[in-house]
Amino acid sequence: xxxVVCIAAEPWTVLPTxxxxxxxxLENAQVLYFEPPAHRGSDLWKRPGRKLRDQVIVYTLPxxxxxxxxxxxxxxxxxxxxVRFLQSKLEKHHFMEPVLWCSSxxxxxxxxxIAYRGLVYDCYRDxxxxxxxxxxxxxxxxxVAFAASPDLMHHLSSCNGNVTxxxxxxxxxMFAKDDLKKPPLLRxxxxxxxxxxxxxxxxLDLSPLIHLAVSRPDCNIVLIGHDAGCYMLPELIDEPNVxxxxxxxxxxxxxxxxxxxxxxxxxxxxxxxxxxxPPRMFEYLSAGRPIVTMLRPDQVxxxxxxxxxxxxxxxxxxxxxxxxxxxxxxxxxxxxxxGKAAAWSLRAQEVNQILESIGLFT
Numbered sequence: 001x002x003x004v005v006c007i008a009a010e011p012w013t014v015l016p017t018x019x020x021x022x023x024x025x026l027e028n029a030q031v032l033y034f035e036p037p038a039h040r041g042s043d044l045w046k047r048p049g050r051k052l053r054d055q056v057i058v059y060t061l062p063x064x065x066x067x068x069x070x071x072x073x074x075x076x077x078x079x080x081x082x083v084r085f086l087q088s089k090l091e092k093h094h095f096m097e098p099v100l101w102c103s104s105x106x107x108x109x110x111x112x113x114i115a116y117r118g119l120v121y122d123c124y125r126d127x128x129x130x131x132x133x134x135x136x137x138x139x140x141x142x143x144v145a146f147a148a149s150p151d152l153m154h155h156l157s158s159c160n161g162n163v164t165x166x167x168x169x170x171x172x173x174m175f176a177k178d179d180l181k182k183p184p185l186l187r188x189x190x191x192x193x194x195x196x197x198x199x200x201x202x203x204l205d206l207s208p209l210i211h212l213a214v215s216r217p218d219c220n221i222v223l224i225g226h227d228a229g230c231y232m233l234p235e236l237i238d239e240p241n242v243x244x245x246x247x248x249x250x251x252x253x254x255x256x257x258x259x260x261x262x263x264x265x266x267x268x269x270x271x272x273x274x275x276x277x278p279p280r281m282f283e284y285l286s287a288g289r290p291i292v293t294m295l296r297p298d299q300v301x302x303x304x305x306x307x308x309x310x311x312x313x314x315x316x317x318x319x320x321x322x323x324x325x326x327x328x329x330x331x332x333x334x335x336x337x338x339g340k341a342a343a344w345s346l347r348a349q350e351v352n353q354i355l356e357s358i359g360l361f362t
Contacts, residue, residue: 002029002361003095005086005114009104011035012050012058015250018124018148018168018279019103024053025348027361031056032089032098036106037064037082045085059089066129083113090114099360102142105134111141118360123156124148124168125276143358146351149276164354170282172343176336178288180258185245192219192324194292195260197253198280200230203269207232208294211313212320213239219320224248224256257287262323265293277302286339288332290323292316306335 004026010017012033016024023031031053038044038060045062052058062085065075090098100107100116105127111119121142127135139145139159146166147153156163186193194212198204200223213221213236221242227233237244248256257263263284273296284291285303292308294316295301301309308323310316355361 002026003098004029004031004101005090005095005098005116006031006033006101007103007107007110008033008035009106011060012052019122021169021344022122022348022351023056023101025345025352026055027352029055029361030093032093032095033058034086034089035060037061039063049089057093059085061085079109083110086110086113099355102138105130105138108134108138111137118143118355118358120355120360121145121156121160122166123152125152126274143360144354149274151275162358166347166350167277167342168279168282169342169344169347170279170286170339172282172286172340172345175254175257175283175286176288176339177254177258180255182259183248183252183255186222186256186259189220189222189243192261193222193259194219194262194264194320195222195224195256196264196266197224197256198266199225200227200233201268202229202231203271204230204232205267205269205294206230206236208266208310208313208316209242209264210236210239212317213242215317216321217241222256222260224253253283254287257283257289260289262290262292262320263287264320265291267294267296273297275299282339282342285335285342288336288339290326290331291335292319292323303335303338306331306338 006019006023008019010019012020012035023033033056035058040063042063044060049057049059062081064078064082097115097117099118099120100114101120101122103122119142121138123145136159139156142160143162145156145160145163147156147163148167150165153163153165196209209221219241223242223244224247226247236242265281265284290308292310295309295311308319310319352361
């Protein structure tokens with residue numbers, strides 16, 4: 001049985017993250033998944049490991065000081081305790097020279113703590129909260145680095161010559177269905193439905209939706225997701241044709257995406273130069289419905305054949321109307337081809353093949 005130690009950037013959650021999707025699909029591998037450090041005062045790290053998949057056991061690391069906190073006796077004690085904690089769990093599960101998988105620069109803290117047969121760094125975002133030296137060390141030491149976008153590949157290439165593009169993915173079979181029932185909350189709506197799903201971050205630019213709501217009063221705009229303090233949301237929901245549903249259960253999301261006449265994708269002002277394609281876009285593609293998105297400055301369109309891309313709120317509204325007029329099944333099927341190519345099963349298959357080719361998986 002292959003052994004993998006994962007230093008994860010996020011806790012194991014009900015809604016699977018990128019790291020969870022990949023760890024769950026490693027072939028013939030036992031995985032010890034270490035969540036980020038617990039908050040100080042929490043006893044999460046003292047609890048037994050949680051077996052959440054046949055091959056995955058999850059632990060929470062003990063509390064640690066902030067990565068950019070000046071060195072002190074407390075930070076030294078925290079670091080020493082975390083290393084001993086990690087070593088004790090590897091010993092408990094008889095892990096001998098495992099593959100070390102790091103999904104954030106925090107993994108650099110443990111490079112000298114354990115003996116490992118190979119190192120993998122999966123870079124899927126920028127990490128401003130960590131010292132640059134941590135990521136540089138991690139990338140330089142890695143046997144292979146995966147990057148979620150071309151810009152991140154370029155970012156890592158100065159430290160490592162073995163960087164592979166590995167975009168985000170989606171649960172394709174879950175979203176590529178045509179026989180889903182219309183959700184009860186949408187059954188009484190008359191007229192076309194434009195739908196947006198995602199977190200309403202403070203910097204989410206809702207100006208395209210405000211323009212759409214005013215210019216198309218005959219249509220419904222449905223918003224699904226958690227409000228994380230979006231300052232433009234109150235202005236948008238003042239419009240009478242805007243419906244705020246809040247979060248929905250992940251299992252119910254495909255019903256909404258396949259019911260919307262058009263799925264909408266927006267930008268965050270603080271991420272205008274981020275070229276990572278988020279999982280939501282692949283879920284939209286898998287659902288097959290028309291998609292209208294805003295483009296970032298100087299962005300190269302990722303799916304120009306099947307996604308309507310706008311440069312301004314006015315153009316966004318115009319393309320929403322055009323998307324409603326789409327006929328035939330060619331565009332739907334083509335979108336699903338893009339979604340199928342991004343299935344997490346295929347992403348994980350690529351990872352397994354690469355790790356086998358460089359000798360980390362034997």
